[in-house]
């Protein structure tokens with residue numbers, strides 16, 4: 394069985410998943426398994442990180458499409474065979490969808506952000522249970538908070554993106570259910586809002602990537618996620634965290 398910490402990140406080839414992969418292997422000797430639906434993109438991301446400088450940890454690419462049951466099953470079995478356990482599962486893959494009918498848009502968003510995130514992370518639970526200090530993080534969004542959405546004084550109140558917001562609210566419920574199922578088995582479960590940061594979530598133009606100039610550096614999201622993996626926020630397990638505290642569900 395592998396001795397270094399084994400971390401699986403879904404959607405690791407872009408945005409927050411990429412930044413978190415890079416942050417972890419730059420700050421620890423851990424092994425990051427980069428879950429990517431397109432392994433060519435995954436390999437290109439891995440090569441870029443490796444050639445970017447001071448890497449202490451190790452990396453591998455895993456084919457993993459969170460909307461595809463056979464991909465999930467093959468990924469679990471490959472990780473079990475190669476590593477025997479998972480210490481941290483970062484359920485990060487997520488999408489928005491534009492230019493579809495309302496029904497198609499909801500189907501696409503929920504397939505990835507809710508069913509994909511929940512079913513994939515549940516499939517990795519048996520491997521998490523083989524870790525001494527396991528951790529499961531669902532990458533959510535403040536846009537999914539019902540408490541913030543219902544508060545006219547909060548900036549999230551008037552934010553758009555109904556389908557995406559509904560998906561993250563649903564993911565939050567899934568996270569809470571996972572916490573209740575798993576905390577007695579020693580698994581730390583969290584929802585985490587990574588903040589508004591540069592990524593391809595909103596599209597690929599500079600305006601979309603930067604959210605009109607408002608988006609920050611995904612490395613700050615990566616640091617927040619790494620702190621959770623490292624146990625710095627263990628006392629807040631079962632909650633909806635952000636970089637500075639918690640959000641209401």
Ligand SMILES: NC(=O)c1ccc[n+]([C@@H]2O[C@H](COP(=O)([O-])OP(=O)(O)OC[C@H]3O[C@@H](n4cnc5c(N)ncnc54)[C@H](OP(=O)(O)O)[C@@H]3O)[C@@H](O)[C@H]2O)c1
Pocket residue numbers: 403404405406407408409410428429430431434457458459460485486487488505509532533534535586587588589590591592593594595608
């Ligand atoms: N960026 C922000 O401001 C922000 C704020 C709050 C929350 N978030 C959340 O952060 C997470 C990461 O998003 P991001 O901002 O880094 O966006 P991103 O740059 O678009 O990255 C999303 C990643 O998810 C992958 N992905 C999409 N569908 C997938 C599937 N079916 N199976 C496996 N991987 C899939 C993408 O792969 P491809 O490259 O192949 O498409 C990509 O690697 C999401 O859950 C998002 O909701 C982001």
